[in-house]
Amino acid sequence: MKLYTADISPNCRRVEAVLHHLGLYDEVEVCRLNLLAGEHLSSDLSTSNPNGKVPTLVAGDMNLWEANPTMIYLCDRAGAEGFCPTDAKSRFEILRWMSWEAQHYNRAIAEITWETMVKPLFGLGDPDETRIETASQNFHRFAGVLNSHLEERAYMLGGSITVTDFAVGAFSALVSSPQSRVPLDDYTNVTAWYQRLEAMPAWAATAPTRLMEAAE
Ligand SMILES: N[C@@H](CCC(=O)N[C@@H](CS)C(=O)NCC(=O)O)C(=O)O
Incomplete structure (x- = not known):
């Protein structure tokens, strides 16, 4: 491959x-x-x-x-059945959350971090405060959904990690940086889940260290 x-x-x-x-x-x-x-x-x-x-x-x-x-x-x-279950109910959950993160949750994060981290880091102009504000409103709307979902679950599909966590948590490193200005503080279940994800060996092995160091 x-x-x-x-x-x-x-x-x-x-x-x-x-x-x-x-x-x-x-x-x-x-x-x-x-x-x-x-x-x-x-x-x-x-x-x-x-x-x-x-x-x-x-x-x-x-x-x-x-x-x-x-x-x-x-x-x-x-054949990673445990990490990506194939039964119809689980597969619906996986696809539903993947669609949701791309259309809503991570879309809002991507819009904020583009303005606050990517543009300054690479000299692409000043952050657009109006876009940050609009994207932050969307973030609050969908972070509330995620925070409630994680109230009684350690991971997106329940008690063990699945591919769904890697998808919904894709922006964990950027979001956790103070420079991101993603308004995460009120969403304690999401924060704790990001920390569990960052502790996973496969996730830790792929941390975007160069970007994070450059943004500090
Ligand atoms: N929806 C695509 C997004 C792919 C994407 O936009 N990749 C970016 C990097 S995160 C890229 O290749 N950007 C370069 C470009 O668009 O020219 C996916 O899930 O793979």
Whole structure:
């Protein structure tokens, strides 16, 4: 397998973490691209992904792009039933939360952290306070849902970690940084769950240290 990936991407982190968790990382040829230098535009990435985006995984004759279905494919291929259950109820829960995080929860986080971390870090202009305010309102709306869901659960699907946690928690490192200005303080169940996630070996192995150090 060949993985096109990038250091500073929560979408890449979740796929790399699944590869670590499944013990597959050593089987992968890793092509780490510097997005800011435009390496994704000049590499052969577009032959595998017409969008020219990472993560992209080439597995045999399959070109896998979009992080969440790529994660599910890897789990199913590995037969990782506990980490990515295949019964209809669990599969609905996994897909429901993956859709939710992409459309709502992590979308709000991505909008805030783009303004507060990514733009300053890479000299892309001043943060837009109006966009931060609008995205923060959305964050509160959906963080409340997540906080309630985690009230009686250690992980997204219950008592043990699943691929769903890697998807919904994809931005954990950015959110936990004070520079992010993501208004997380009131959501103590979410904070505790992020800490449990960060303690997972596969998640820790993929921490975006360079970005976090640069933002400090
Ligand atoms: N929905 C896609 C998002 C992929 C994406 O936007 N990747 C970013 C890095 S996080 C990227 O490749 N950006 C470079 C570009 O868009 O030119 C996924 O889940 O994989």
